[in-house]
Amino acid sequence: xxxxxxxxxxxxxxxxxxxxxxxxxxxxxxxxxxxxxxxxxxxxxxxxxxxxxxxxxxxxxxxxxxxxxxxxxxxxxxxxxxxxxxxxxxxxxxxxxxxxxxxxxxxxxxxxxxxxxxxxxxxxxxxxxxxxxxxxxxxxxxxxxxxxxxxxxxxxxxxxxxxxxxxxxxxxxxxxxxxxxxxxxxxxxxxxxxxxxxxxxxxxxxxxxxxxxxxxxxxxxxxxx
Amino acid sequence: xxxxxxxxxxxxxxxxxxxxxxxxxxxxxxxxxxxxxxxxxxxxxxxxxxxxxxxxxxxxxxxxxxxxxxxxxxxxxxxxxxxxxxxxxxxxxxxxxxxxxxxxxxxxxxxxxxxxxxxxxxxxxxxxxxxxxxxxxxxxxxxxxxxxxxxxxxxxxxxxxxxxxxxxxxxxxxxxxxxxxxxxxxxxxxxxxxxx
Numbered sequence: 001x002x003x004x005x006x007x008x009x010x011x012x013x014x015x016x017x018x019x020x021x022x023x024x025x026x027x028x029x030x031x032x033x034x035x036x037x038x039x040x041x042x043x044x045x046x047x048x049x050x051x052x053x054x055x056x057x058x059x060x061x062x063x064x065x066x067x068x069x070x071x072x073x074x075x076x077x078x079x080x081x082x083x084x085x086x087x088x089x090x091x092x093x094x095x096x097x098x099x100x101x102x103x104x105x106x107x108x109x110x111x112x113x114x115x116x117x118x119x120x121x122x123x124x125x126x127x128x129x130x131x132x133x134x135x136x137x138x139x140x141x142x143x144x145x146x147x148x149x150x151x152x153x154x155x156x157x158x159x160x161x162x163x164x165x166x167x168x169x170x171x172x173x174x175x176x177x178x179x180x181x182x183x184x185x186x187x188x189x190x191x192x193x194x195x196x197x198x199x200x201x202x203x204x205x206x207x208x209x210x211x212x213x214x215x216x217x218x219x220x221x222x223x224x225x
Numbered sequence: 226x227x228x229x230x231x232x233x234x235x236x237x238x239x240x241x242x243x244x245x246x247x248x249x250x251x252x253x254x255x256x257x258x259x260x261x262x263x264x265x266x267x268x269x270x271x272x273x274x275x276x277x278x279x280x281x282x283x284x285x286x287x288x289x290x291x292x293x294x295x296x297x298x299x300x301x302x303x304x305x306x307x308x309x310x311x312x313x314x315x316x317x318x319x320x321x322x323x324x325x326x327x328x329x330x331x332x333x334x335x336x337x338x339x340x341x342x343x344x345x346x347x348x349x350x351x352x353x354x355x356x357x358x359x360x361x362x363x364x365x366x367x368x369x370x371x372x373x374x375x376x377x378x379x380x381x382x383x384x385x386x387x388x389x390x391x392x393x394x395x396x397x398x399x400x401x402x403x404x405x406x407x408x409x410x411x412x413x414x415x416x417x418x419x420x421x
Contacts, residue, residue, distance in 0.1 A: 047415070056400075057400075060406065064408055068408050068409050069408075069409040069411065069412045070408075070409075070412070071405060071407055071412050071416055072405060072406045072407070073404065073405050074400075074403055074404055074405065074406070076401070089404070093385065093416070093419060093420060094419065095419050
């Protein structure tokens with residue numbers, strides 16, 4: 001099974017549960033928008049597609065400054081449709097494999113099979129992932145598990161059928177799927193947002209420490225002029 | 226099988242034609258202002274082309290044609306069209322006497338506005354192309370690539386409507402009806418190949 005490197009990011013929603021009046025992708029954490037944090041991880045991915053709806057103009061202007069090669073897909077019906085519809089809009093003209101981010105997925109590229117991202121259940125309204133070995137076998141909002149689906153999935157474009165509502169019913173039909181455990185942070189509600197600010201802060205601290213460690217091991221050459 | 230419809234100005238050409246014609250003939254200011262307002266949709270297309278033709282009547286047709294033939298083209302897009310020539314159509318509001326030579330080098334099927342001419346002299350307009358009507362003559366699913374307000378009629382019936390922003394911002398009326406917007410020529414061609 002061959003997977004092309006098409007990454008689809010759903011950014012059409014109003015972010016109503018978060019209640020900031022701006023689409024989630026433009027919400028800032030530590031001075032940078034969520035879409036900036038995501039694009040950091042996608043620098044080596046040649047085919048990035050972003051589904052836009054609410055605040056489309058602002059989001060397009062923002063993304064183009066950094067990635068003018070992004071293909072934008074309009075979900076003009078963002079008010080009465082969900083992430084499932086957005087993914088369908090993007091997937092229906094793709095060929096081969098797609099990776100859908102509702103939000104370190106290098107392993108996703110490496111695996112030559114459909115797979116699904118899971119994280120430790122920590123968001124305020126998690127969609128729990130029932131596990132059997134290294135596979136997710138079912139989703140549930142009620143039946144608790146240590147893991148939640150983090151909104152990331154790699155599947156075939158042809159497996160995405162038209163769905164007006166959420167994304168998970170589309171993916172649910174494809175279970176069981178191989179699980180990839182990731183360190184991610186879901187943001188749907190104000191409480192999630194506060195948690196994400198701390199989470200990114202910890203990430204930045206760790207990155208700064210590892211850079212410092214690397215510099216101490218391999219000091220920069222001194223310019224003696 | 227999908228048919229690919231392309232606007233000419235600012236989509237296949239890397240510059241808007243009429244301002245360039247205006248520039249070469251010392252009429253740039255008047256033409257550029259009209260073109261800007263037309264793309265934005267603040268002047269209806271039929272009125273705009275009437276005014277532009279009135280301004281450019283004084284220029285011999287052969288001179289305009291020469292300028293048109295020297296305009297830089299979107300090479301990656303031309304490559305796609307060459308490879309799918311029998312499925313590609315140009316739909317332009319521009320005048321047949323000015324752009325026919327250029328368009329027929331690129332595709333076999335073209336829709337234009339028609340001019341009335343006397344030899345090398347432009348007299349007036351015989352018909353103004355309504356793109357929404359022209360598109361009805363194409364059978365089967367269509368992919369439209371355009372950016373100006375006069376492309377809206379095509380976007381309304383397209384299966385895939387791609388707003389092309391590689392030269393300038395697509396008109397807001399186009400953005401409201403487009404299924405996609407692309408600002409990069411390579412991305413546009415990759416996507417067209419996927420659709421072909």
